[in-house]
Amino acid sequence: MSQYLSIPLISWAIVAIIMILIWLWALKIKNNGIVDIFWSTNFLVIAIIIWLLADGFSERKNLVCALAALWSIRLGIYLSIRVGSHLDVEEGRYKKLREEWNKTKFFFFFQMQAFSNVMLSIPFFIIALNTSPEITTIEYIGAVLWFLCIIGEGVSDWQLQHFKKQAENKGKVCQYGLWNYSRHPNYFFQFSIWISVLIFALPSPYGWLAVICPISIGYLIFKVTGIPMTEEQAIRSKGEAYKKYQKTTSVFVPWFKKK
Structure with missing residues (x-):
């Protein structure tokens, strides 16, 4: 199977599993705002997968994975502090959604976040699989x-x-x-x-x-x-x-x- 297909599919499977676990945690603590934290850190997970599996030009691959990881870590830390400092209090926009959505809708919402992680990582896959030996x-x-x-x-x-x-x-x-x-x-x-x-x-x-x-x-x-x-x-x-x-x-x- 082409790496253009296999690496995105592997990434999707892993982040989808992560989001199932986070959805279960959100149900327990009654705070769906934690999805934001893991949406951002999922890009770090995908960057690691790409770095391990992609066979493009190593310098280019290292550069795109480093930038993706840096952005993911920076945003993940910020959201962890913002959301994690009040896990017992759900943010206003998610409170509003809670009035309209049931648990099933939130499950699909979390899975759509995982899917968006993979879709937004399309450039990372493309860049890391580029074998041209010159940046x-x-x-x-x-x-x-x-x-x-x-x-x-x-x-x-x-x-x-x-x-x-x-x-x-x-x-x-x-x-x-x-x-x-x-x-x-x-x-x-x-x-x-x-x-x-x-x-x-x-x-x-x-x-x-x-x-x-x-x-x-x-x-x-x-x-x-x-x-x-x-x-x-x-x-x-x-x-x-x-x-x-x-x-x-x-x-x-x-x-x-x-x-």
Whole structure:
């Protein structure tokens, strides 16, 4: 069987099993928010599988696996701290889903997260299986942009957490650092990561398939679980203060305040 098929299938089987175990744990602790932690760390699992099994040019494979692992670990640690610090309290967006979904729907939701792990890893498979013995300039550009976007996403997450930790900021809208220029700088850098991955993948055979990543991530951010649900929860919790923030601050791309 071609590695283009076998490695994704092996990855899917492993992360699907992981998500079954996490779903059972979520049932026990009544907190479906833990799915976010393991969605992010599943990319580390897939990066390890790719590193062990893919037979592409080793330097390219090492580079893509290292970047995927770095991003996964960074995001996984952040979410572990954010969600793990209050396992007894489910986040607002998952509380809202709990009102509408039963256990079975959540099971399929967890499995869809596992499937999305594999689908979003398509560029990683493609890059790691590229046997060309030379890394191109375009690939290096994609890798550098990917690394910079990981830093940007990390900075925006840290600034938000730092703001929330200050007692005097309770109930206020975060306009600290990058959050003064974008209502969702973390989503901006997350989307930019997948654009960078696409650039990295383009010189590889079938690299154009990586376009599925920014398209699907963009759809989720703009239409499903990203900006819409986050802003609905923010309006519920912060009311008029957040509505004022919406009027003055760019929704996505960091930019200057509107007067």
